[in-house]
Amino acid sequence: MRKIAAVFTKELISYFVSPVAYVVLTVFLALSGYFFVNILFYTKEASLRYLLGNMSVTFLFVTPLLTMRLFAEEKRTNTMELLVTSPLRDFEMVLGKYFASLFIVLMMLSATLIYPICLSIYGDPDWGPILAGYLGVFLLAASFLSIGTMSSIFTKNQIVAALISFCLLLLYWTLGWLADQAPKAMELFLDYLALGSHQADFQKGIIDTRHLVYYFTVISFHLTVGILTLESQRWRE
Amino acid sequence: MIPGFRRLLYGANLIIIIIVMFLLAVVINYLGKHYNKRIDLTASKQFTLSEQTIKTINSLKKPVLISTFFNKKNPNRQRIYDLLAEYDNLSANITVDKVDPIANPSKTQEKGITSYGVVLFESGSKREVTTVFGEQEVTQSLIKISKEETKVIYFLSGHGEHDSKNDKPNGYSEIRTRLANQGYQAKTLEFFQSAPADCDLLVIAGADKALLPSEVTAVENYLEQGGRLLLLLDPGIEVGLEKLMAKWGVAIGDDLVVDPASSFSKDVTTPVIVRYYQHPIVYGLSATFFPRVRSVSKEEDIGDQLTVLPVMMTTANGWAEKNPDKLQFDKDVDLAGPVTICVSAVKSLLIKTAGGSDVRYARVLVLGDSDFATNSFIKMLSNSDLFINSVNWLLEDEDLISIRPKEPDERKIQLTGSQVRSLFVINVLVAPLSVMVIGTLIWWRYRS
Numbered sequence: 001m002r003k004i005a006a007v008f009t010k011e012l013i014s015y016f017v018s019p020v021a022y023v024v025l026t027v028f029l030a031l032s033g034y035f036f037v038n039i040l041f042y043t044k045e046a047s048l049r050y051l052l053g054n055m056s057v058t059f060l061f062v063t064p065l066l067t068m069r070l071f072a073e074e075k076r077t078n079t080m081e082l083l084v085t086s087p088l089r090d091f092e093m094v095l096g097k098y099f100a101s102l103f104i105v106l107m108m109l110s111a112t113l114i115y116p117i118c119l120s121i122y123g124d125p126d127w128g129p130i131l132a133g134y135l136g137v138f139l140l141a142a143s144f145l146s147i148g149t150m151s152s153i154f155t156k157n158q159i160v161a162a163l164i165s166f167c168l169l170l171l172y173w174t175l176g177w178l179a180d181q182a183p184k185a186m187e188l189f190l191d192y193l194a195l196g197s198h199q200a201d202f203q204k205g206i207i208d209t210r211h212l213v214y215y216f217t218v219i220s221f222h223l224t225v226g227i228l229t230l231e232s233q234r235w236r237e
Numbered sequence: 238m239i240p241g242f243r244r245l246l247y248g249a250n251l252i253i254i255i256i257v258m259f260l261l262a263v264v265i266n267y268l269g270k271h272y273n274k275r276i277d278l279t280a281s282k283q284f285t286l287s288e289q290t291i292k293t294i295n296s297l298k299k300p301v302l303i304s305t306f307f308n309k310k311n312p313n314r315q316r317i318y319d320l321l322a323e324y325d326n327l328s329a330n331i332t333v334d335k336v337d338p339i340a341n342p343s344k345t346q347e348k349g350i351t352s353y354g355v356v357l358f359e360s361g362s363k364r365e366v367t368t369v370f371g372e373q374e375v376t377q378s379l380i381k382i383s384k385e386e387t388k389v390i391y392f393l394s395g396h397g398e399h400d401s402k403n404d405k406p407n408g409y410s411e412i413r414t415r416l417a418n419q420g421y422q423a424k425t426l427e428f429f430q431s432a433p434a435d436c437d438l439l440v441i442a443g444a445d446k447a448l449l450p451s452e453v454t455a456v457e458n459y460l461e462q463g464g465r466l467l468l469l470l471d472p473g474i475e476v477g478l479e480k481l482m483a484k485w486g487v488a489i490g491d492d493l494v495v496d497p498a499s500s501f502s503k504d505v506t507t508p509v510i511v512r513y514y515q516h517p518i519v520y521g522l523s524a525t526f527f528p529r530v531r532s533v534s535k536e537e538d539i540g541d542q543l544t545v546l547p548v549m550m551t552t553a554n555g556w557a558e559k560n561p562d563k564l565q566f567d568k569d570v571d572l573a574g575p576v577t578i579c580v581s582a583v584k585s586l587l588i589k590t591a592g593g594s595d596v597r598y599a600r601v602l603v604l605g606d607s608d609f610a611t612n613s614f615i616k617m618l619s620n621s622d623l624f625i626n627s628v629n630w631l632l633e634d635e636d637l638i639s640i641r642p643k644e645p646d647e648r649k650i651q652l653t654g655s656q657v658r659s660l661f662v663i664n665v666l667v668a669p670l671s672v673m674v675i676g677t678l679i680w681w682r683y684r685s
Contacts, residue, residue, distance in 0.1 A: 017683045022676025026669045033664030041657055046648040114668060118660060123650035128278030192266065204319055205279040208326075213269030217262040225255055232251050 003088055007096025011070070012103060021104055024065055028108050031058055036115045046123035048115060049203045052133040055112070056199060059105075059141045060169050066104055067148025068162035070097045071230075075156035090230045094223055098149045105141045109134060129205030136202025139215040143195055144169055146219040150226035153233075169195070275326070281646045284323050290376045297330045297383055301360040303375075304334040306350050313354070317369055321356075324375060349418075358382045363420040368521055382420075388437040388632050390416060391426045396476070397445035399611055401425060406613040409442065412624055415615075419625060421632075428452070432459040438631055442469040443607030447477035457481050463586055463597030465631045469607035472531040472561065485582045486539035487603045490532035494576050494605065495564050496555030501526045505564060508551050508578075509618070516548045516581065518602070518626045525549075525623045527578065528614065530606035532557040534577040542586070548579040548602075579604040581630070600631050 015021040035054045043050065119125040144165075151165035152158075176194035179187045191197050195218070198211040277285045286294075303321060307314040318335065325333045338345040338353050348357055350366065358365045358378045365378050392401045392409065401423050404410040413423045424433075429452040432439065439459065441448075448456070456478065460466060468478060472493045479489050496508035509526040513519035535545045555574035556566045566573075582601045587594050604627075609620045652660070 016679055019676070019680055022673060022680065026673040026676070029672055030665060030669035033668055036664055037657065037661045040650065040652070040660070044649050044651065046650045111668065111672065114664065118664065119650070122652060122656065124648055126280045126646060126648060128280055132278045192270070200322070201275075204284060204322075205277065206284055207276045207278060208273055209275075210266075210270045210273040213273075214266055217265050217269075221258060221262050224258060228251055228254060232247055 003092045004096045004099070007088070007093055008099045008103075011097050011100035014069075015100060015104055018069075020065060020069070024062055024104075025108055025111065028058060028062055029111055032112055032115075036112075036118075040119075046119045046125040048119070048125075048130050048133055051115065052137050052203055053199065055137055056140050056196065059137070059144055060173060061166075062108075063101075063105070063141060063144035064148050064151070064162040064165040064169065066101050067145055067152050067165060068158045069152070070101065070149055071152040072156050072158045072161040076158070090234075091227045094149065094153070094227050094230065098145060098223060101145045101149065102142055105138070105145060109138060109141075126205065129203065132202045132205045132207050135207065136199050136211070139202075139212070140195060140199060143215050143218045143222075146222040146226075147172070150222045150229070153226045153229050279646065283646055284319065286323055286327070286372060287376075290324075290372055291327065293376050293379050293383075294324060294328045294331065297328060297379065299360050299383065300330045300332065301358060301379060301382060302332050302334060304336055304348060304357040304359070306336050306338045306345055306348075306353055306355050306357070308337055308339045308353055311354055313370075317356070320369075320372065320375065324379075364418070365420075387420060387422050389422045389424060389433075389435045390438045390440060390628065391424050391433065391436045393429055393439060393441045393444070394425050395427045396441075396448060397443070398441060399443045399607060404612060406611060408612050409610060411612045411615045412610050412621070415621060415625060416628065419629070421628065429455045431455050432462075432464060436464070438465040438467060438628065440467045440469070441476065441478070442467070442610065443471055444476045445471070445474055447475050450477070453477050453481055460485070460584075460599045460601065461586065463588060463599050465599065466601045467627060467631055468601065468603045469610070470531060470533070470603070470605050471607055472529050472605070482601070482603060483536055485584065485601055486536045486543045486545035487580050487582055487601065488534045488536045489603065489605070490534065490557055490572065492532050492557040492559050492572065493561040494527075494530045494532055494551060494555060494578055495558050495566075496551040496574065496576075498552040498554035501528070504528075508555060510549045510551065510578070512552065512575065513549045514547045516546055518548055518581070518630045519623070522622055522626065523619045525619050526609065526614070526617070527604075527606035528608045530578050530604075532572060532576045532578055533580050533603050533605045535580055542584050544583045546581050547577040548581055548604075550575040550577045578606070600633075602627050602631055 032051070032055055036048075036051050039050045039054070116125060116127075116130050147168050148161075148165040151168060152161040154164060155161050172193070172195045174194070175190045176197045179190035179194070182190055192214070198214050201208050201211060277283070303324070305314075305317060305321065307317065321333045324331050336344050336348075338350065350357060354368065355366050356369045356375070356378070358367070358381075360382045363382045365382050367374055367378050369375055369378075392398065394400060399407065399409040401409040401413040402425065416423050426433070426436075426439075429439075429448070432455070436459075439456070456464075456466065468476075468482070470476060470489065473491075482489055493506060494508055495505050497505045499509045499511060501507040501509050507526055507528045508530065509524050511524045513522060535547055539545055551574050553574045555576050557572035557574075557576045558564055558566075559570045559572075560567075580603050582603075584599045584601075586597050586599055588597050608614060610624045615621050615624070
């Protein structure tokens with residue numbers, strides 16, 4: 001646990017030393033703010049339902065930028081050697097780095113809390129759906145990050161890592177569209193596999209345990225594949 | 238072992254582990270999907286379905302396909318989608334198919350849907366098209382469609398009525414087909430001595446001579462046992478049921494309705510009806526027309542077991558002409574518009590049964606015209622919908638449920654121009670810029 005915390009702290013500091021975190025946060029806030037004001041202007045509803053839907057798409061583009069460095073950077077600068085020879089276990093390294101990226105996403109989401117505050121100044125929002133919606137978008141972003149973290153382990157080039165994770169995310173995201181053409185049994189399976197199809201309930205204000213189970217398995221699966229890949233790279237080197 | 242082979246072995250091993258993990262994840266999710274719990278966090282419990290609905294859904298034996306036909310612009314679309322998703326969630330027997338009638342006209346046509354914003358329920362050979370406003374309509378349709386028995390409609394014949402097997406312009410064969418599509422079975426009855434045991438609805442459409450007194454008594458007995466009657470009349474013809482109908486609170490006028498303000502191809506004796514009373518039969522119905530119709534209105538004095546409601550009327554320019562040879566409004570004789578031409582009556586009855594007594598409801602619908610539903614006119618305007626709606630209403634079960642509709646919890650915000658501007662400045666400019674400034678400062682300090 002202490003070791004995970006140590007990796008987490010080190011990684012977090014490197015986020016703040018590099019300009020990436022700030023640029024990402026600034027762009028994210030500007031985009032979300034623009035969506036927020038526009039949606040509010042058109043729907044005239046004290047709700048974040050449609051905004052959170054848009055935010056998920058923004059995360060689709062942003063999270064690969066947050067995770068691309070995690071392992072690729074270490075490999076490029078050859079600090080990977082140090083990591084590999086350190087007494088750190090693979091899963092501690094992966095989890096520490098993953099949590100650091102998760103922390104950045106939490107920061108991004110906290111910054112958007114000004115929107116519900118704005119809503120409560122001018123209207124009377126229903127807090128249930130807002131809470132559920134935030135939980136949903138957080139779990140979605142956490143899943144994105146787990147896929148990004150795994151992709152970063154695959155390669156030593158940051159751009160390649162970002163591309164791999166972006167392609168995977170897009171694929172996961174669009175599985176639902178494919179589902180429409182597929183036969184019935186396959187349709188249900190593909191639709192369930194798609195990352196986006198589990199968001200609607202959260203945005204409505206419903207927490208369904210099946211979606212929690214889904215996101216937790218997605219996260220654990222990709223992180224475990226990452227850990228196993230890292231382990232196998234140790235054998236291959 | 239050669240190193241290359243070893244690497245291959247490790248690689249294969251890794252792939253197998255990943256596949257096993259994936260299958261494990263699928264199993265976990267399968268269990269998670271089936272043993273789930275839903276928590277509705279909305280303040281007004283918008284998405285929590287009533288006990289009645291849950292009971293109905295759990296008792297479904299056959300799969301039900303619910304297709305919606307909403308175009309993108311329909312303001313109710315999202316609300317109905319959300320509602321139906323809850324039904325979908327509760328049962329493996331329910332599948333929801335969202336069809337956009339504009340994007341997918343072929344599917345819309347294939348399902349026989351002609352108007353937008355409707356929901357189609359299909360189960361086995363049964364189908365039901367309704368306009369859905371909330372949970373009550375959806376659950377009611379599910380109850381209807383899952384009922385095993387088929388309702389039987391008897392068309393009386395032998396008095397010159399329109400024949401449901403006749404496919405000539407004057408026949409009723411088209412309406413028979415349409416009733417069959419709704420899951421009803423139509424039969425013909427030569428002579429009404431006593432109601433057949435399976436008679437759910439008696440239709441007397443356009444008799445041109447009077448029923449025998451014994452038949453009138455039989456009709457009365459049938460109604461007093463909770464029967465259902467659709468009586469379609471024509472001007473100038475006595476069918477012998479006038480007195481009985483008066484007892485049921487329905488006054489049949491001996492006249493011809495004329496409406497110069499709203500008529501079919503300038504024939505003033507064929508009024509086009511566009512104004513309806515508040516009645517479930519005509520809810521949301523567009524125009525209908527009636528070639529030669531007599532007035533049917535509510536009796537002034539009615540018993541307290543009776544609920545008599547007018548259904549539709551002509552415009553205020555119309556009148557009920559007592560002297561059909563001279564179509565001129567005479568305020569001393571003729572009845573001034575708006576003229577009511579259709580009336581419904583419901584009577585609550587206490588029927589003695591083996592185990593005590595039972596409250597039942599008899600229903601009657603009387604309309605001053607029978608030609609509107611013949612093969613020549615049924616396909617025009619909304620005549621067919623009117624007939625089907627009437628039959629549906631007459632056959633409605635009293636045990637059908639009533640679920641208090643939930644008010645959509647809309648929380649509107651009205652913003653002034655300056656408020657929008659300040660929201661824009663705060664959220665699009667100030668917030669991101671302050672992050673950028675703080676970030677630059679921290680980054681600068683670390684660099685130097």
